Amino acid sequence: MTTNPDSTRRVTMRDVARAVDMSPMTVSRALRGDETVNPKTRATIRDKAAELGYVYDTTAQAFRTQKSGFVAVTLPSINNANFAETFRGLTDALAGSGLQLLLGSTGYSVEKEEQLVGQLLTRNPEALILTGGHHTDETRKLLGAARIPVIEIWDLPDAPLGHVVGFSNADAMADTVAHLASKGHRKLAFLGASAVSDWRGAARRDGVIAAAAKLGLPPVTMIDAGQAPVSMRDGAQAVAAIGPSIADFDALVCVSDPVAFGALNACRRLGLDVPGDLAITGFGQFDVAMVSHPRITTVAVHANEIGARAADVLRDVFAGNNAPQVIDVGSEFQPGETS
Amino acid sequence: MTTNPDSTRRVTMRDVARAVDMSPMTVSRALRGDETVNPKTRATIRDKAAELGYVYDTTAQAFRTQKSGFVAVTLPSINNANFAETFRGLTDALAGSGLQLLLGSTGYSVEKEEQLVGQLLTRNPEALILTGGHHTDETRKLLGAARIPVIEIWDLPDAPLGHVVGFSNADAMADTVAHLASKGHRKLAFLGASAVSDWRGAARRDGVIAAAAKLGLPPVTMIDAGQAPVSMRDGAQAVAAIGPSIADFDALVCVSDPVAFGALNACRRLGLDVPGDLAITGFGQFDVAMVSHPRITTVAVHANEIGARAADVLRDVFAGNNAPQVIDVGSEFQPGETS
DNA sequence: CGGTAACATGTTATCGGTAACAACAATTGC
DNA sequence: GCAATTGTTGTTACCGATAACATGTTACCG
Known part of the structure; x- marks a missing residue:
């Protein structure tokens, strides 16, 4: 058991670096899978990190790189199978991209949405996905100033804020x-x-x-x-x-x-x-x-598809490709036995 | 219109401070509503911050204070009215506490849960709420090392990781x-x-x-x-x-x-x-x-209550009070017309 | 009127990673 | 055998807010 100078302090890259007698920079590279690090060195570092119980600090990364890794999403309600399905479509399509969804629900209120957007923006999301095309003026102002991609889903707004994935x-x-x-x-x-x-x-x-x-x-x-x-x-x-x-x-x-x-x-x-x-x-x-x-x-x-296509748009935008401004996923009449 | 040295750079507290000829510290205090700041000063700072389109950076705060403001939650599925209701109960009860929920879904898989917990922990959540009482050994290890409150909900596990809010x-x-x-x-x-x-x-x-x-x-x-x-x-x-x-x-x-x-x-x-x-x-x-x-x-x-009581536990724990280790919210048989 | 308390604001160092650049060793080509 | 290239690791500075401490100012008291 290695002696710990301060048992309450978190284990940082510096600690791992000391343990393997390398610079923190190399540890950083190794843990992120940088190819330039010697495979053997990488393995040593990874093992030591695991041994020390090192937990990567995404907050510090987000702060340093000024990229939060968050995509903020607002839904009117999560207790709605269709919105939940859209969220799932988003989650699945974004899995592996390193992006994490930050969810907020508006309770079908544009005022609540405004407040929520204000909150979410303080987390520096890399994009914002809003359900619906109706927003307060203040919300529009906030989003205009935020300079991040905005996608409105589930509607085809007359005056879109950015991209749109929805239907009429x-x-x-x-x-x-x-x-x-x-x-x-x-x-x-x-x-x-x-x-x-x-x-x-x-x-x-x-x-x-x-x-x-x-x-x-x-x-x-x-x-x-x-x-x-x-x-x-x-x-x-x-x-x-x-x-x-x-x-x-x-x-x-x-x-x-x-x-x-x-x-x-x-x-x-x-x-x-x-x-x-x-x-x-x-x-x-x-x-x-x-x-x-x-x-x-x-x-x-196409609730799931709305989420999946929104994720596609994000990928395109982040990759610098230009994504379609409006995607109409349509809807289909389904005759049943009640009419 | 004030001249901006670099139009792409984000507006920081320093910018606001310069604009009102005060130190960033005072701006920080003013924006957080610190009572020690002169009310007039506070108003001036707030106005100028709004004018400059300043957006508070919660990431930087989280980094500096080592408190993320996140509570991580895992649900088997969000497309389930009862789990969604628990999430709502949590959200409502935590509203105004300054805590933000970070949601992940496990798809009813303990392996997916393990992976998810690993991801969520890198965001330094202040607490973790897990649905269910079955976890992989690795998950248990991760949570043991994390030194944050853990609440298991919806079950009454034989070997709880921490607090429990559930029923049999x-x-x-x-x-x-x-x-x-x-x-x-x-x-x-x-x-x-x-x-x-x-x-x-x-x-x-x-x-x-x-x-x-x-x-x-x-x-x-x-x-x-x-x-x-x-x-x-x-x-x-x-x-x-x-x-x-x-x-x-x-x-x-x-x-x-x-x-x-x-x-x-x-x-x-x-x-x-x-x-x-x-x-x-x-x-x-x-x-x-x-x-x-x-x-x-x-x-x-009592899906909503599970969320609400879990939030109560968190409040108690954060306040340093000792919260009940196990809360059994029970359940009630409801005769209907199909039996 | 001098001294202390209450109020208001400022200074310094720091949280944990990583971009940009530097530096050195090993390898290659001619 | 030496310059150029490739591979690998290190150094420095910084992202934006804030805890802890320091300082200056005004109010109040006997």
Whole structure:
């Protein structure tokens, strides 16, 4: 057992260097796998480092090199299978690149996002990935000054901050509405969040309204499911609150699959037949929509791909290649058994 | 517009200090809200910092103070409502403490966990929160050497690494089995992951077996739903693969609510009545269990509370108070309409 | 009015790596 | 056999904030 001058102090490269009688610089090179270091020397250093219980200090590296190795990501909520899947896509695609994701959730609030971005920027992230295209002016200012790549995902913003990997939520609804109209459904209702907090939800709502108008359907009725994020429970409660007269509508277009699932099961409890008495559609191709009996008509989104493509953009940008400014990953209408 | 010596260089405290003709130390104090700084001075400094677009460098702070401000967290998967909820509980409880969560997911693999822990430790986290109580020897060694608080959550390990906030997965199943037995169900099957990867799932399985044995029920049949994480789809596929003979069992105990939901809907597709032909139970009180019609019999876990209590432990430990070594948050059997 | 306390600000050294450059040894080519 | 090249290791300075200590200034007291 080697004597330790101060048992509480951390083991540094200097300690390893002393132990192998080399300069810290060589240790640094060896531990990072620099080819110029003699293989034998490298092995000696690595062994000694392990023996001493040396732990590399990424903070010091980040400080010295002014590269944090972080990519900051904001999500509205991590408790959402689709956003979680995007995060996973990012993580997987970035694995091995030496980049670490720094996650923050905004709770669907642009003010919270602003605060979060401010916090995250103090960690010197090498890039910032924001879910959604709506931000406060202050957020835009912060990001403009930050001089790092910014990617907005899950939307196709009118005024992008930088790169974009997303799809049109409004367009995605057009197919759903067309499908419903083709089945003879005319009286549509839209079930979604009330507030303007959920901009993706609002875009879907507007898409439904526009598509219905274009097809000559009567005005779409809005049903309030509460504050974003709207859950299964919210969908069920909204339908339960209305009662059997929900079937006065021909079709209930829901902002997401969980909401649609809640609505579907509330309808069942009311003794209504879906789609006989009322058609129901969702959004996002969540597992619950595919497994549910009946299967819920939905729109498939490419949550994982959004993350993977965002990672591609980052790789390109970091490599100095120019990456596409806007990547539209699209979405696909998925007819189910509820419409 | 002030002249900038080098337009690409970042704005530092020194720059702010020069601009207000003060020392960097005073700027440092002012920006951190040190009371000893004259309020007027503080305001001047803050204004000038904002004007110059100064962004605080947490990396430099972390380096200088040797306190990263990070708490590392490992989750088996973030695409799981319960783990996501625990993360949220942690985030909320830690908000305002100046601590930032550093998240990594292990994919239900202890080897991946080992690698992840190694990575996370290089960031000098001030504490480490691990989901689960099973780790490789190397992981245990790393954590032993790290000399930071470690909290294991979601389990009650036999040999804890440090603090524990969890519950007994095995005990939780006892009530479920007792309930099923009281309803006259004797032939039980357990539907869960095959591999030993999901230790919590295995603990539940063992709990079912033990409880059944204790009540004098015949041996429990194991049904393989594939590799962890087992999803709704896996649950549905497993039942579909077996077909109507699944009703030869009296009750199907599922490792989680999503699996139970998949099984339930697969049964429906087979024309089986639940619970008439077959009782089904789940675990975790996921939304889908509560909203489903019929409501799925389940076990309520306190996912959010696990996060919140873990944060409490951290606060205590950092404050130098001694925190409880093991916090059992328990779980509650929740009868539903599927049993 | 002198001395001490309370307040406000400044000085110095440092956290642990690594870029840039320097230096020396071993090898190669002619 | 000597210059040029390649391979390997070392030296120096620095990234940006802040703990610890020092210093100057004003307020207050008997």
